[in-house]
Amino acid sequence: MSFADKTALELGRAFESGKADPREVTEEFLERASLMDPGRRIYVRLLERRARAEAEAASERAERGLRRHALDGVPLSWKDLFDVAGEATAGGSLALKSRMPAQDAEVLARATRLGSVALGKTTMTELAFSGLGINPKFGTPANPHDEKIERVPGGSSAGAGVSVAAGLAPAAIGTDTGGSVRIPAAWNGLVGLKTTAGRLPLTGTVPLSPTFDTVGPLAKDVEDANALLALLEGREARQLHAADLSRATFWLPSGGVVWESVEPPIRSALDNAVRRLVRAGARIVEHPLPELDEVHTLAWDPKASRLVAEAFAQWGEMLAANEDLIYRPVFDRVMAGERLMAGDLVRGDLKRREINTRYLAATAGADAVILSTVAIAPPPIAELEAGGEAYGRANRLALRNTTIGNQLGLAAITLPCGIDDKGLPIGLMLQGAPHTEEKLLTLALSLERLLK
Structure with missing residues (x-):
């Protein structure tokens, strides 16, 4: 029996019934990782x-x-930003x-x-500071x-997403500061849960922005995420x-920045999911949500980014x-954080709180807001690795929709809803x-079953 395609809960049930042994399963994953990842591009190290x-x-x-x-x-x-006692943790x-x-996270x-x-x-984006x-x-x-083409895995929990999608782990634990669980989950065909800031402790993690850092799982299905x-x-x-x-x-949301530059296959897949929800009897409120645009503008304001300020303060x-x-x-x-001024950051904080209050009031009657997780398909690595304008544009498009949830302190979940023409x-x-x-987990479970 091969265990690589099993969900985490399926393995747990196999252990409970005696149909599988944790030693046998662990050995298979260790062997697969050694054979399939010899260059340690997915795992920094096996334990x-x-x-x-x-x-x-x-x-x-x-x-x-x-x-x-x-x-x-x-x-x-x-x-590789979760402390493991006696093992190098380099972020x-x-x-x-x-x-x-000296001790575990x-x-x-x-x-x-x-x-x-x-x-x-x-493996992960350096200091968790990129969505690619x-x-x-x-x-x-x-x-x-x-x-055929080596494409970006999504970040910053890059190796986390690939380890599950490639069958080198049943599930993975990552962090999400601006989308770093949800982007690799979306681009790897997984479920990714962004928890509310403060719900899970950050003790023993390499920080990027303590205000926005969150811990969350990447899993094969919603029940595993739960x-x-x-x-x-x-x-x-x-x-x-x-x-x-x-x-x-x-x-x-109708219109607004969250739909700009969304690739047609992605928009089509979301339209299909919405149609299925309607057929299942769900109520869809299609209406502008200007707070999304406002918090997006604030998040990327070079004079008011708390995330950049905290990253600079740390590193x-x-x-x-x-x-x-x-x-x-x-x-x-x-290093852009060196130029930030305290007054601008405080004004940004006050503005963010004011947007948050309006957003929560506007959406109070809805169970969830539907968005595309990422606006674009994963681009080729070779086109972006050198940095520059292409890297910057792709990074912003990758992070754009997910960052909104971090900035507003929300909970969010991504799940697969189709594939594009590639x-x-x-x-x-x-x-x-x-x-x-x-x-969100109960809604996502229903939607997961509906889309299957």
């Missing part, structure tokens, strides 16, 4: 010793009927390659206590959905029930001392109010 020890313990618990969680014994990949930057934490510690297996640490996933210093994993959220919170997963779509209301000194080690597009974006996955995003992850 063989730890993974085998954790799988051994999970196997013993399963034999004794003492499994701790539905995902006990399931191997997971972890983005995708050569300047941090000797950073050696809090979410990894929680997952470990409930029995999951830490398979390895995945390009990292010439550590290696850029190619999107597995195009066998179970992974529970794992990261240190609790057993609640059974997920599909929402009654005939009682659901979705806001579909400006380190980057200035190691300029030759840093990927140029990341260096330039971080066979590349398309993602549909449901955006909800803060702390509505459970509602």
Whole structure:
């Protein structure tokens, strides 16, 4: 039996029934990763010793009927900004390659206590500061959905998305500051959950912007995402029930920046999904939502970016001392924070709060807002790796729709809704109010079944 195509929960159920052993499953994934990723473009490193020890313990618990969680014994990949005790955690930057934490990140510690297996640490955009996933210093994993052209994987949780899509992990844990879970999930045909800021602890993570950083899972389906959220919170997963779509209301923004430059196959896939929702009895409110445009303008205002300011505060000194080690597009974006003024940032914060208040009031009657996760298909790596104007434009289009949710402090989930004419996955995003992850998961489960 091959386990590469199984969902995380399917593996957990196989362990529970005795049809599979965590040791056997872990060995298969370790072997696949070694054979299929010899250049370490997907995994920075495999955690063989730890993974085998954790799988051994999970196997013993399963034999004794003492499994701790539905995902006990399931191997997971972890983005290389989660601290792993005794293992270098560089956040995708050569300047941090000797950073050696003494203990696990809090979410990894929680997952470990409930029995999951830490398979390895995945590659990422340097310091998590790009939506494309390009990292010439550590290696850029190619999107597995195009066998002819190496395309970007999405970032910054690049290796996380590819590890699952390529069958090198059942599920992955990443972070999302402006779309870094949802973009690689969308471009790799996965489900990605952006949690509300503060719901999951950031303790033991390499930070980019503490105001906007969030932790979230990348999974093969919605039920796995639900179970992974529970794992990261240190609790057993609640059974997920599909929402009654005939009682659901979705806001579909008409016009505005979120539809600019959306590629026709992506727009067509979303139109098809909306038609299916209508046939299922859902209410679709198609109406302008100007707050989306306003927060987009604020997020990309070079004089008022809190994200850039916090990135510079965290890493400006380190980057200035190691300029030759840093990927140029990341260096330039971080160092732009040196020119920011406190008064402009405070005005930006006040404006963001005011937009947030209006947005939540406007959408209070809707269960979720529907958007395309990403406006474009993943471009070829070779066209963007050198940086410059092409890189900047692609990066902004990749991040544009997802960044809105981070700026407004919302919860969001992306799920596959089709493929384009090149066979590349398309993602549909449901955006909800803060702390509505459970509602979004039930809606996404219904939509997932509808689209299948």
